[in-house]
Amino acid sequence: MDKRDLNNPGEDEKSAPVHFIRHVIDDDITSDKYNGRVVTRFPPEPNGYLHIGHAKSICLNFGLGLEYGGKCHLRFDDTNPEKEETEYVDSIKADVKWLGFNWGNDLYYTSDYFDRLYEYALELIRRGKAYVDSLSAEQIREYRGTLTEPGRKSPYRSRGVEENLALFEQMRDGGFSEGQCVLRAKIDMASPNMVMRDPALYRIRKKNHHRTGDKWCIYPMYDFAHCLSDSIEGITHSLCTLEFTNNRELYDWILDTLAIYHPQQIEFARLNITRTILSKRKLISLVSEKIVDGWDDPRMPTISGLKRRGYTPEAIRDFCERIGVAKRDSIVDIALLEHCLRQNLNRRSPRVMGVLHPLKVVIENYPEGKTEYLDAINNPEDPSMGKRSVPFSRQLYIEQDDFMEDAPKKFFRLAPGREVRLRYAYFITCREAVKNERGEIIELRCTYDPKTRGGDAPDGRKVKGTLHWVSAAHALEATVRLYDHLFSVDDPAASADELTSLINPRSMETLDGCMLEPSLAAATPGARFQFERLGYFCADSRLCLPGKPVFNRTATLRDTWARIQKKKGKAG
């Protein structure tokens, strides 16, 4: 029986695709390598915000833990006091939770193991496998050799065990200044794998650590701390990205040399997505150069940015499942992310009407001062979401794009003499387009057919187009921010050009004076809607003021008409 099916009972969750890591785990279970246990971990360094690349790792690790009836630890890899802060651990916890994962009691910090790590370092020294090197950082670099030439042994490499023990203790006790010496593993300065040329294990940093304060002035390096933390926690499968492949040899060496419990490291390719960037360094520069408005700018691929943009955890999890897990470098089309988003939002979002670029319409044969309340379905995908009432009156707004003075045959919307349906309301016919002195259309004069109330003609006549609309007297005025891809090229990271020159100039457009149906006045920050015929929008969690909402466009709807026009534009 496949465990995956048991753990994914959701009616529309397809069974998870297989990938090479599942094969490894299946084999390990068959061979009883870890007595059937599966324990993974997500080990972020608390030095920045999580992004969708981390989401891939989170979904993988927590997903596998759940799926195999095991668990996944959340471990903060806080070995570098210079870069790590409590602010980041809080945001990371919040983001993991928001994505829908639960670490239960398994919340750890590498800094919790500093005492044990120190003991392991002592043990390595006693075994003659580590030494205190007094070379400077620059000298160590010179001694390391190059990719094609072997390195040379440090003159301090032959220090005796007792001397090393004493020196290391002195390092711990603050007897040296930063950079004066370092603890190194004694492996092989001629190894073709650079990682194995006597890697540093401990360095001196006289910095306050966000959790251990000033207790320590020596801090373990990643390679030393990570494998040991995995070992201490009884991790079975230690998943990391491809760039750590070379480090696996060291991971194995430390654990084997110490002869302790040995999890296995497995590498997979990190996520790349078109039209965005997922390198922490580059993301930081977007924020610090104020190209975007903070880590949670709705254009950012950070979890907080996606959340503010209106993405759902379900959509992100679905995406992470669909992209697969493999070892080859790849760049996933952002259209797949958007597909997952729309699929989720389509099922769950209440429909609503809002006009972004208002054009006034006067229904000449509709009584002045009259207001009718018409029934509108909240979500045709889900009848349980019910209905609402929408006010209709003599003066309305429709979308400017929904009218054309000289309309081609294929244009199904309003034009002089043409009849269309106003959604859930009436059929109207355009009688006249009123222009201002500059020749711009400022108002449409129309008539309605009272017999078509609700949107159906008793005589069975059909109209091709259905428009969304808002009653002018009842409209809620709002600001709407239209978001689009951050970059205008597929792979900005691969471009030789300056990152700033690749930013999509239309990645954000602010529209004031948008007219929304009055029910939206009750929208709480973060609430998501489908504005019919336009896209998915959410009330911004930062900018909304009472009575003065701001909506973010999360994604457009697929727009066949726009595509036809674009194609025509290209052809002609």
Add this chain to the structure above:
RNA sequence: UGGGGCGUAGUCAAGCGGUAAGACACAGGAUUUUGGUUCCUGCAUUCGGAGGUUCGAAUCCUCCCGCCCCAGCCA
């Protein structure tokens, strides 16, 4: 020019000696009170290239080519 990893459609990705899954994208068509959704249909005679083994190769062997990672006291 050292070592390691990886090459299957426009983009991801299954495949593990028996004759190329699936998804996105794209292109047609049907249904539709959202030009949305949904539903059909099409989309690799071939797996980076060349040889070889085999009745049979994306899968095994050899050589070649290309891309990525490693010379932090970052992770």
